[in-house]
Amino acid sequence: MTDWFTVKIKYLKQNPENGSIQSKSEAYMLNALSFTEAEARLQGILEEYIPEYNLLACAKTNIQDVIIDEAFDYFYKVKVSYISADPDSGKEKKINENYIIQADGLKDAYEKMEGRLQGSIVDWEIPSISKTTVVDVFPYIEEKVLEKEQQEVEA
Incomplete structure (x- = not known):
């Protein structure tokens, strides 16, 4: 049985209008069997969209x-x-x-x-x-x- 996890990340994103770099924080929800699997699943999902990010939090919800x-x-x-x-x-x-x-x-x-x-x-x-x-x-x-x-x- 899986549990729902909320995973928060922070990454740098370039503004397409003026080229400035901004820090963005986002929260994602996914279900997994453990904290480790939740982090690994999110990494697999996000790797093509956000290659580099910092994991801020991973919590069971x-x-x-x-x-x-x-x-x-x-x-x-x-x-x-x-x-x-x-x-x-x-x-x-x-x-x-x-x-x-x-x-x-x-x-x-x-x-x-x-x-x-x-x-x-x-x-x-x-x-x-x-x-x-x-x-x-x-x-x-x-x-x-x-x-x-x-x-x-x-x-």
């Missing part, structure tokens, strides 16, 4: 799932809350889950999350939606994992 819609540029963090009963004690407990949704705006993110939660057996609410600084999200592709495992078995 508390994200349940990511909903990607390539038609839009921005990512929103949506917090979903619901009440769950503890089967042993019978007490009610509030549970919060965070999702990342690629959407056109706050309203679009809300509607996409609402659509996903339709038919849920628990009563839920969306207490907050916020725009993130994440530039891009790279989900773990199961086919690549299976290919890698198959190559290891064959070797």
Whole structure:
């Protein structure tokens, strides 16, 4: 099972208009099995676009799932809350889950999350939606994992 990681990098970029060099910081999200794999995956993804960069941070994030819609540029963090009963004690407990949704705006993110939660057996609410600084999200592709495992078995 993979975890979601937020990786922040800093690099130098030349301004095409006046030739000046600017320092840029960007955040990316990806899922991986470990911190090492998260860093290695990001390096493999970015090597043709940003050959030289400094890794500022790599942190595990508390994200349940990511909903990607390539038609839009921005990512929103949506917090979903619901009440769950503890089967042993019978007490009610509030549970919060965070999702990342690629959407056109706050309203679009809300509607996409609402659509996903339709038919849920628990009563839920969306207490907050916020725009993130994440530039891009790279989900773990199961086919690549299976290919890698198959190559290891064959070797």
